[in-house]
Amino acid sequence: MNIAANSLEHHWMPFTANRAFKSDPRLVVKSEGVHLWDHRGGQLLDGSSGLFCVAAGHGRTEIADAVHAQLQTNDYMSPFASGTPGSFELARKLAAILPEGIDHVFFVNSGSEAVDTALKVAMAYNRARGEGQRIRFVSRERAYHGVNIGGVSLSGMVKNRETFPVVMPNVVLMRHTWSPNERFVRGQPEGGAELAEDLQRMIDAYGASTIGACIVEPIAGSTGILVPPKGYLERLREICDTYGILLIFDEVICGFGRTGKAFASQSFGVTPDIMTMAKALTNGAQPMGAVAVSDKVYDTIVDAAPENAIEFFHGYTYSGHPAACAAGIATLDIYENEKLFERAAALSDYFLDKMFELQDIDLITDIRGYGLLAGIDLAPGAAPGLRGSEVQTRLFWNGLHVKFTGDCGIIAPPLVAERSHVDEICSIIRKTLEETGH
Numbered sequence: 376m377n378i379a380a381n382s383l384e385h386h387w388m389p390f391t392a393n394r395a396f397k398s399d400p401r402l403v404v405k406s407e408g409v410h411l412w413d414h415r416g417g418q419l420l421d422g423s424s425g426l427f428c429v430a431a432g433h434g435r436t437e438i439a440d441a442v443h444a445q446l447q448t449n450d451y452m453s454p455f456a457s458g459t460p461g462s463f464e465l466a467r468k469l470a471a472i473l474p475e476g477i478d479h480v481f482f483v484n485s486g487s488e489a490v491d492t493a494l495k496v497a498m499a500y501n502r503a504r505g506e507g508q509r510i511r512f513v514s515r516e517r518a519y520h521g522v523n524i525g526g527v528s529l530s531g532m533v534k535n536r537e538t539f540p541v542v543m544p545n546v547v548l549m550r551h552t553w554s555p556n557e558r559f560v561r562g563q564p565e566g567g568a569e570l571a572e573d574l575q576r577m578i579d580a581y582g583a584s585t586i587g588a589c590i591v592e593p594i595a596g597s598t599g600i601l602v603p604p605k606g607y608l609e610r611l612r613e614i615c616d617t618y619g620i621l622l623i624f625d626e627v628i629c630g631f632g633r634t635g636k637a638f639a640s641q642s643f644g645v646t647p648d649i650m651t652m653a654k655a656l657t658n659g660a661q662p663m664g665a666v667a668v669s670d671k672v673y674d675t676i677v678d679a680a681p682e683n684a685i686e687f688f689h690g691y692t693y694s695g696h697p698a699a700c701a702a703g704i705a706t707l708d709i710y711e712n713e714k715l716f717e718r719a720a721a722l723s724d725y726f727l728d729k730m731f732e733l734q735d736i737d738l739i740t741d742i743r744g745y746g747l748l749a750g751i752d753l754a755p756g757a758a759p760g761l762r763g764s765e766v767q768t769r770l771f772w773n774g775l776h777v778k779f780t781g782d783c784g785i786i787a788p789p790l791v792a793e794r795s796h797v798d799e800i801c802s803i804i805r806k807t808l809e810e811t812g813h
């Protein structure tokens with residue numbers, strides 16, 4: 376494919392160095408299985424499942440066919456006070472794989488919308504139970520909860536918030552769980568559970584009765600795969616229970632087999648009150664997110680409203696869009712029929728072995744990993760993030776797509792990947808970092 380001069384100017388790309396990209400574009404024009412093809416005809420391995428979405432591999436005809444058939448049968452209907460069958464079916468299928476007691480699903484169109492919706496669910500729940508003064512949210516340093524105003528308010532990543540100072544008030548941050556003493560630790564670090572006591576400190580400082588919810592990613596994903604220390608999530612749950620604070624897990628990256636079970640909540644044995652999800656919900660084939668809530672949260676909000684009155688004044692034009700629901704249903708069928716969550720669990724050991732073999736490379740300063748997720752920190756260059764973007768570009772032209780956040784590469788192959796693909800990911804990373812040098 377030829378790219379004419381200036382023909383890329385009109386699209387303002389998200390989270391992209393637009394000038395640099397447009398002077399040296401990297402477009403993907405085809406995808407199938409674990410592979411991508413760039414506009415020059417080169418083949419790449421997809422080392423990050425797109426952006427952690429494409430768990431079942433690219434080009435799944437079952438999903439495309441389901442979306443096509445749905446659009447031909449019924450392309451759209453208002454989701455407010457009317458409905459289409461697909462959203463109910465998808466919600467039932469999700470409830471079957473969600474942790475026990477989390478049985479109600481609210482549909483949105485992205486992870487960011489899921490986070491903002493979860494915050495509103497927490498506010499509505501607290502108000503419905505007569506605790507409307509619980510206006511504070513506890514989040515965490517290095518958290519990524521999307522880019523809408525609610526999610527940015529919760530964010531613990533400075534670049535994502537410093538340009539946007541006008542965000543929601545009353546958000547306080549716990550410390551993150553990465554420790555320089557726990558480098559190259561595979562799986563859950565032994566130390567660090569005491570960091571959950573930061574929640575107790577917030578309670579001691581602000582008063583439990585002012586805190587509505589505590590939100591964390593079970594594994595902090597976008598910031599570079601910070602795996603929770605042993606006992607950490609359990610302790611957060613305990614403190615929330617003691618003080619009547621809702622626990623929200625943001626499972627936008629962790630959900631759908633990435634940790635070896637349907638959700639990280641199940642992998643770590645800790646059940647939140649509210650869960651957000653998106654990305655692999657439709658295998659990336661349609662934009663969709665969702666918020667799943669416990670029976671207690673749902674019943675409290677719904678039962679508090681008078682008969683025939685709307686209980687929750689929230690929703691999007693495209694909540695539960697028929698095409699997205701069709702994609703979601705077909706995706707969950709693939710996960711089940713091909714036992715992809717079990718497959719991820721089975722591949723995890725091999726994947727982590729191979730990732731941690733990279734630790735002899737000078738440029739790598741830390742590796743973390745769990746399930747089919749690994750974060751690889753590189754020694755920064757002249758300024759934070761420069762090395763990351765240089766390496767990301769070199770990897771691409773060497774045949775590997777990897778998502779970078781600053782100087783951290785995040786590896787998350789599709790759950791259908793074979794061991795040979797993992798080997799290839801590692802050898803391209805090694806070769807590229809050797810070429811890069813210090």
Ligand SMILES: Cc1ncc(COP(=O)(O)O)c(C=O)c1O
Pocket residue numbers: 484485486487488490519520521522592596597625626627628653654
């Ligand atoms: C944990 C988490 N929450 C929310 C989001 C936002 O999702 P989206 O980009 O679909 O809005 C992301 C995206 O990476 C995420 O990782």
